[in-house]
Amino acid sequence: MSPARVAVVACDTYEPAVVDAAVGRAIGLLGGAERFVSAGERIVLKPNLLVASTPEKAVTTHPSVFAAVARVLAEAGTMLTWGDSPGFGSTAGVGKRAGLVAEAARLGVRTADFSHGREVPFPEGALIKRFTLAEGVLEADGLVSLPKLKTHALTRMTGAVKNQFGCIPGMLKGEFHTRMPDVDRFSQMLVDLNRLIAPRLVVMDAVVAMEGNGPRGGDPRHVGVLLVSDDPVAVDALGCRIMNLDPALVGTVSWGERLGLGSASDIEILGDELPIFADYVVNRSAGSTTGGGIGSPLGKRLLAPRPFIVSERCTQCGTCVLVCPMEPKAVTFPGGDRSHTPEHDYGLCIRCYCCQEMCPERAIEVKTPLLGRLIRRT
Ligand code: SF4
Ligand code: SF4
The missing domain is CATH 3.40.50.11440 (LarA, N-terminal domain)
Structure with a gap:
């Protein structure tokens, strides 16, 4: 070919x-x-x-x-x-x-x-x-x-x-x-x-x-x-x-x-020559981005990367809640109170990152829990 x-x-x-x-x-x-x-x-x-x-x-x-x-x-x-x-x-x-x-x-x-x-x-x-x-x-x-x-x-x-x-x-x-x-x-x-x-x-x-x-x-x-x-x-x-x-x-x-x-x-x-940027900021870690292969739901909860809201940047616009594809939603306003920063339920969350993708304030980041980071290093 x-x-x-x-x-x-x-x-x-x-x-x-x-x-x-x-x-x-x-x-x-x-x-x-x-x-x-x-x-x-x-x-x-x-x-x-x-x-x-x-x-x-x-x-x-x-x-x-x-x-x-x-x-x-x-x-x-x-x-x-x-x-x-x-x-x-x-x-x-x-x-x-x-x-x-x-x-x-x-x-x-x-x-x-x-x-x-x-x-x-x-x-x-x-x-x-x-x-x-x-x-x-x-x-x-x-x-x-x-x-x-x-x-x-x-x-x-x-x-x-x-x-x-x-x-x-x-x-x-x-x-x-x-x-x-x-x-x-x-x-x-x-x-x-x-x-x-x-x-x-x-x-x-x-x-x-x-x-x-x-x-x-x-x-x-x-x-x-x-x-x-x-x-x-x-x-x-x-x-x-x-x-x-x-x-x-x-x-x-x-x-x-x-x-x-x-x-x-x-x-x-x-x-032309393909430019290569050694310092490009991108996820190069070998672990799955969705926790695939981790096995039990508890393992996924403790180890898999997860969306995380930086509350100082959140304007409570509700976009993350709206775009979450889960039913019930995996990110909600606590008690339905829109004056608070929404919270994630990591047991329900499937790690699709639609909330992080759509947040207009760059307020949602993706972080790997400490245990997951430690295991990946070993
Ligand atoms: S989309 Fe972003 S700014 Fe809007 S409520 Fe969710 S975290 Fe806050
Ligand atoms: S990552 Fe996906 S499933 Fe989890 S809270 Fe965000 S939109 Fe919902």
């Missing part, structure tokens, strides 16, 4: 002319847009619109990257739409804050329906045999994925494979967390989802990435590249290398290779 080909192209700023040139060069290195799309096809652009946030926070795909890719695909004669199902908030509201609504309007790219969905059988799925996909994905002939390189409490790194999770509309995403609370099974589900959608092309925005308490509450980190390929596993494997993170620790990458979605080990890099 021939190696996966990934164009790594230096892009130091989000200056539109610089990004346009970098995207054009990257797609050119791969043989041109016509290798991935045909004139007259309906292509849906899928940026990362996790939650309402302005571009400089590095939470969402930058509008310059969105616009540059849209221009290249429009020149190739495609009919473009765009959309995402955010973790919290509406596509219109989140897209407006991220600067994408304005870019899409300027370029004449219609908004696709990511609020409603239809069930699609997928008998080839290794773990999941049917998915409900957004109408906007089903109506298109193909999808071009525009992920952002970020850290993630559950999957350590979020990038190309995880970006397609937003093709599942609304609250249905939460069901996957409760049905498969272990990160290993969750990663297999994401790989199946990508095998079904089969993105035509991935353009990863790693100009300014995120490190630390990602994917929302982390810190921007200037990386200065775009990664472009038709292989989402290869893009994510290189994303891991940028973070100095072993790709074998990332389920979406290891399962992605094992289930035939793409290649993590045989990659041909075209273009």
Whole structure:
């Protein structure tokens, strides 16, 4: 089998002319847009619109990257739409804050329906045999994925494979967390989802990435590249290398290779040198992020990493309670009193980290209990 080909192209700023040139060069290195799309096809652009946030926070795909890719695909004669199902908030509201609504309007790219969905059988799925996909994905002939390189409490790194999770509309995403609370099974589900959608092309925005308490509450980190390929596993494997993170620790990458979605080990890099940041702030510990393999519920409670609220930063907004997929909720206001900081029930908590992901105040961190830290050291 021939190696996966990934164009790594230096892009130091989000200056539109610089990004346009970098995207054009990257797609050119791969043989041109016509290798991935045909004139007259309906292509849906899928940026990362996790939650309402302005571009400089590095939470969402930058509008310059969105616009540059849209221009290249429009020149190739495609009919473009765009959309995402955010973790919290509406596509219109989140897209407006991220600067994408304005870019899409300027370029004449219609908004696709990511609020409603239809069930699609997928008998080839290794773990999941049917998915409900957004109408906007089903109506298109193909999808071009525009992920952002970020850290993630559950999957350590979020990038190309995880970006397609937003093709599942609304609250249905939460069901996957409760049905498969272990990160290993969750990663297999994401790989199946990508095998079904089969993105035509991935353009990863790693100009300014995120490190630390990602994917929302982390810190921007200037990386200065775009990664472009038709292989989402290869893009994510290189994303891991940028973070100095072993790709074998990332389920979406290891399962992605094992289930035939793409290649993590045989990659041909075209273009520029891949930057590697030895000091990138990311979870490199070998232990499971969800406590998988620990065994008893008590063991998990004592050893597994857990979300933890820094009460000084909490504004009692209630987002964490709202997004927790558990019933009864694993994070609640004590006694229902909204003037107090919410509290976690670690017996109920499945470690999906949706609360940490969505907290608008960066008030939720993920910590491993002392016993777990001691055991990992031995
Ligand atoms: S989401 Fe964050 S700020 Fe809002 S109540 Fe929960 S911990 Fe506090
Ligand atoms: S409390 Fe947080 S980590 Fe635990 S199940 Fe709820 S959302 Fe997930």
